[in-house]
Amino acid sequence: MQAVKMYTTAVCPYCVRAKQILKAKGVETIEEIRVDIHPEARMHMMEITGRRSVPQIFIGDTHVGGCDDLMALDERSGLMPLLHAT
Numbered sequence: 001m002q003a004v005k006m007y008t009t010a011v012c013p014y015c016v017r018a019k020q021i022l023k024a025k026g027v028e029t030i031e032e033i034r035v036d037i038h039p040e041a042r043m044h045m046m047e048i049t050g051r052r053s054v055p056q057i058f059i060g061d062t063h064v065g066g067c068d069d070l071m072a073l074d075e076r077s078g079l080m081p082l083l084h085a086t
Contacts, residue, residue, distance in 0.1 A: 001026065001027065001028075001083055001084060002059050002060035002082065002083050002084070002085055003029075003031065003059075003060060004022060004027050004029070004030045004031065004057070004058070004059055004083075005030070005031040005032075005033065005057075005058040006018065006019070006030050006031070006032055006033070006055050006056070006057050006058070007033045007035050007041065007042075007045045007054050007055060007056040007057075008032050008033065008034055008035070008054050008055050009034065009035060009036040009054050010034065010036055010037075012054050012055065014054070014055055014066060014067035014068075015054055015055040015067070017067050018055045018057060018066075018067040018070050021067075021070055021071065021074065021079075022057075022070075025074075025079060025080060025083060026083070027083065033045070035054060048063070049063055049065075051065075051066070053066060054066070055067055057069070057070055059082050059083060060082070060085060062082060064082075
């Protein structure tokens with residue numbers, strides 16, 4: 001399974017929902033980068049994604065986007081193939 005990295009904050013309901021979706025799909029480990037604790041991580045996130053909001057989700061090297069993007073990917077049946085890509 002591909003590595004999953006997520007930029008988050010402590011009180012973000014969309015972050016919680018995205019983690020629930022990923023766990024339901026079998027993701028056991030999510031590398032969580034807390035941008036509320038590490039401002040330099042938020043700056044890096046904004047540089048690599050062009051976005052300010054959290055969550056920002058990466059599966060492998062692919063930037064999925066936020067929670068809505070993750071749900072849309074799943075609805076298009078694209079989430080599982082991305083998680084299991086080699």
